[in-house]
Amino acid sequence: MLPIYKAIEVVEVISENAGHNKPWVIKANTPESLTSFVVKMYTTVQVEQSNLVQIEVVCNILAGEFDLVAPKCALIEIPMDLILRMNAEEQLQYDNADPRLKFGTVLIDNVKIAISGLKKPVFEKRISLDTLYAFDNLIRNRDRGVRPNLLLGPKEAILIDHELALGQRDINNIDLNALQLEDIFTKYHLFYPFLKRLRKDRKLETFNEFTEHLRRLRINKLNPYFRQLSA
Numbered sequence: 001m002l003p004i005y006k007a008i009e010v011v012e013v014i015s016e017n018a019g020h021n022k023p024w025v026i027k028a029n030t031p032e033s034l035t036s037f038v039v040k041m042y043t044t045v046q047v048e049q050s051n052l053v054q055i056e057v058v059c060n061i062l063a064g065e066f067d068l069v070a071p072k073c074a075l076i077e078i079p080m081d082l083i084l085r086m087n088a089e090e091q092l093q094y095d096n097a098d099p100r101l102k103f104g105t106v107l108i109d110n111v112k113i114a115i116s117g118l119k120k121p122v123f124e125k126r127i128s129l130d131t132l133y134a135f136d137n138l139i140r141n142r143d144r145g146v147r148p149n150l151l152l153g154p155k156e157a158i159l160i161d162h163e164l165a166l167g168q169r170d171i172n173n174i175d176l177n178a179l180q181l182e183d184i185f186t187k188y189h190l191f192y193p194f195l196k197r198l199r200k201d202r203k204l205e206t207f208n209e210f211t212e213h214l215r216r217l218r219i220n221k222l223n224p225y226f227r228q229l230s231a
Contacts, residue, residue: 001228002057004101005030005037006077013090014038021163022093025107026076037104039076040163041097052163053103057225059139059162060105065221066135066213068127070159071105078102108158114150120194127157129191134210137185141165145188 005028012025024039046052056073063070083094114123123129127150136144143149143164151158170182186192195206 036107039104075101111151140170
């Protein structure tokens with residue numbers, strides 16, 4: 001189950017390069033330390049109709065099952081006394097957000113945002129290119145292209161922001177006979193150019209690691225999270 005923490009301070013609202021959402025950075029006391037979290041302020045429609053909190057949680061947990069790195073996630077309570085200290089625009093965003101606990105991930109320091117055009121070694125020494133490519137196709141993530149939602153740390157790449165994954169339309173449109181995927185999941189993926197240019201002998205080994213992780217995956221590990229989120 002996800003831990004639940006209460007915010008003790010709202011540090012800032014991220015508006016620049018925030019993508020589809022203007023998340024908040026808060027601080028909360030955890031058993032380890034005072035920790036900063038990036039919190040998504042999803043609306044009730046986004047939570048109930050688009051299932052964005054469930055999608056974020058599922059993709060975060062599944063990433064670890066494929067030996068990919070994602071920030072630790074939690075459910076965050078933001079007390080009203082903190083909201084009353086904020087400006088009118090931020091209070092309005094809070095009022096428009098779903099009133100339940102918010103989805104948050106630990107804020108990662110000392111990282112840069114990945115962009116397309118970086119050289120292959122920059123990514124290759126931090127993450128398995130073919131495993132992330134296959135993982136994004138598995139979860140139908142259409143958001144690892146121009147704005148790839150990938151952070152680059154000194155030694156590893158960290159996956160963030162999966163609200164555009166597991167879309168109902170993307171799942172319903174899968175042709176199980178042809179296993180044909182849209183270009184948004186294949187040709188426009190950040191790592192497609194690197195994988196396409198692999199030598200033929202290297203391509204024979206592509207996705208071996210992903211396949212082994214998939215073979216060992218026990219999807220029922222997600223059940224406690226579904227029960228928690230539906231309570």
